[in-house]
Amino acid sequence: MKFVSWNVNGLRACLKKGFEDTFRALDADFFCVQETKMQPGQAEFAPEGYTEYLYSAEKKGYSGTAIWAKQPALSVRYGIGHDIHSHEGRAITLEYPDFFLVNLYVPNAQNELARIDYRMQWEDDLREYLHTLDGQKPVILCGDLNVAATEIDLKNPKANEGNAGFSPQEREKFRQLLASGFTDTFRSLYPDRTGAYSWWSYRFNARQNNAGWRIDYFLVSNRLAPRIQKAEILPDILGSDHCPVTLEISL
Numbered sequence: 001m002k003f004v005s006w007n008v009n010g011l012r013a014c015l016k017k018g019f020e021d022t023f024r025a026l027d028a029d030f031f032c033v034q035e036t037k038m039q040p041g042q043a044e045f046a047p048e049g050y051t052e053y054l055y056s057a058e059k060k061g062y063s064g065t066a067i068w069a070k071q072p073a074l075s076v077r078y079g080i081g082h083d084i085h086s087h088e089g090r091a092i093t094l095e096y097p098d099f100f101l102v103n104l105y106v107p108n109a110q111n112e113l114a115r116i117d118y119r120m121q122w123e124d125d126l127r128e129y130l131h132t133l134d135g136q137k138p139v140i141l142c143g144d145l146n147v148a149a150t151e152i153d154l155k156n157p158k159a160n161e162g163n164a165g166f167s168p169q170e171r172e173k174f175r176q177l178l179a180s181g182f183t184d185t186f187r188s189l190y191p192d193r194t195g196a197y198s199w200w201s202y203r204f205n206a207r208q209n210n211a212g213w214r215i216d217y218f219l220v221s222n223r224l225a226p227r228i229q230k231a232e233i234l235p236d237i238l239g240s241d242h243c244p245v246t247l248e249i250s251l
Contacts, residue, residue, distance in 0.1 A: 001251045004028040005142035005216060007105070007199070007242035010037040011066070015045060017239035023047060026244065029070045034105035034144045036064035036089070055079075057089040064089040065103050065143070071096070080129040085122060093133070098251055099224070100133045104143035109164035116169060123173035127180055134181055138221035140249070141182065144199075144242065145217050147174050149184065152194045153214040165215060177219070185218040185231040185247050196233050199242045210235075218247040227251065 004026050008014040011033060023031060024047075031050075036043075039056045046052065050068040055078045057063040073094035079086040094101045104126075109116045133139050147170045151157040160166045178184060190196065197212025206212060218231060230248040237243050 001030075001249055002026075002028045003030045003032070003101070003140065003142060003218065003247040003249070004244050005032045005034070005103070005144075005218065005246075006244040007034040007144040007216060007240060009035050009240040009242065011045070011064075012038055012043050014239045015043060019239055020045065020047075022237055022239065022244070023068075026246070028246070030094075030101060031068045032092075032101075032103040032142050033066050034064075034103070036066050037061050038064060053092050053094065055089040055092050058087045062088070063105055065092050065105050067092055067094060067101070067103050069094060069101075073101075080122075080126050081132075082125050085125060091126075095137075099137055100139045102130070102133070102139060102141045102143075104141065104145065106144060106146040108146050109167060109170060111164065113162075113164060113167060113169075116164075116167065120169060120173065123170075123177070127173075127177055130177070130182075131180060134221050138224045139182075139219075140221075140224070140247070141219040142217065142245070142247070144215060145174070146215055147171060148213045148215055149174050149187075152192070153197075155195075155197070155211040155213070165213065181222050182219040183222050183225040183228075185220055185225075185228050185249075186214075186233065186245070188225055188228060189231050197235065198233050198245055202241055207235075207241075216242055216245045218245060220247075220249065224249065224251075 077093040148154040198216035200207035200212040
């Protein structure tokens with residue numbers, strides 16, 4: 001079974017940059033996107049053979065997530081079970097007979113960590129939510145998690161130490177999430193690979209110089225880890241400041 005996750009940085013803009021061609025070429029069973037920046041009906045995209053699940057932020061042109069699934073879900077949940085996190089369109093959970101799929105766009109801590117307190121609350125509430133799901137059936141989690149986990153997950157770790165996305169607080173919460181029973185699928189296959197990034201700033205020719213960050217992930221419940229077949233980052237696919245990441249797993 002094939003899963004794709006991509007922060008498109010505005011679905012309407014990405015549709016003008018080849019999104020439909022990429023969608024067809026990747027031929028995923030589940031195609032998850034983050035940062036749609038749109039309300040329902042604002043984009044003309046309805047791929048044949050897929051069911052659409054869309055969760056928009058209340059604020060127009062901001063945040064938002066979506067999933068296109070070849071198989072309709074048994075149930076769908078929006079948010080992570082706390083009202084404080086239910087206004088920015090950041091989480092969709094689809095239930096299937098043998099697993100949950102959770103698509104996330106994690107809040108950015110912002111410049112000078114202006115939103116770090118909210119981010120910490122999100123992390124704790126998310127971990128509690130995922131623990132509840134995992135107690136029922138295995139979880140596949142994907143999305144823009146807005147954290148580079150280790151020094152090899154970004155080009156310039158020393159220069160970015162303490163910045164949003166590479167603060168000790170955010171990295172510790174990611175470690176806690178993994179310790180609670182989850183596997184980073186890419187690192188499980190490539191524990192020491194460097195230069196593997198999924199986001200690049202639009203400034204300073206960062207993408208051309210591969211001065212990036214790996215902040216887009218697929219995590220799975222530990223008991224699914226032996227079933228991982230492939231986990232890839234696709235930096236040659238353009239259309240956003242992020243690139244797609246993929247997971248193939250036997251389910």
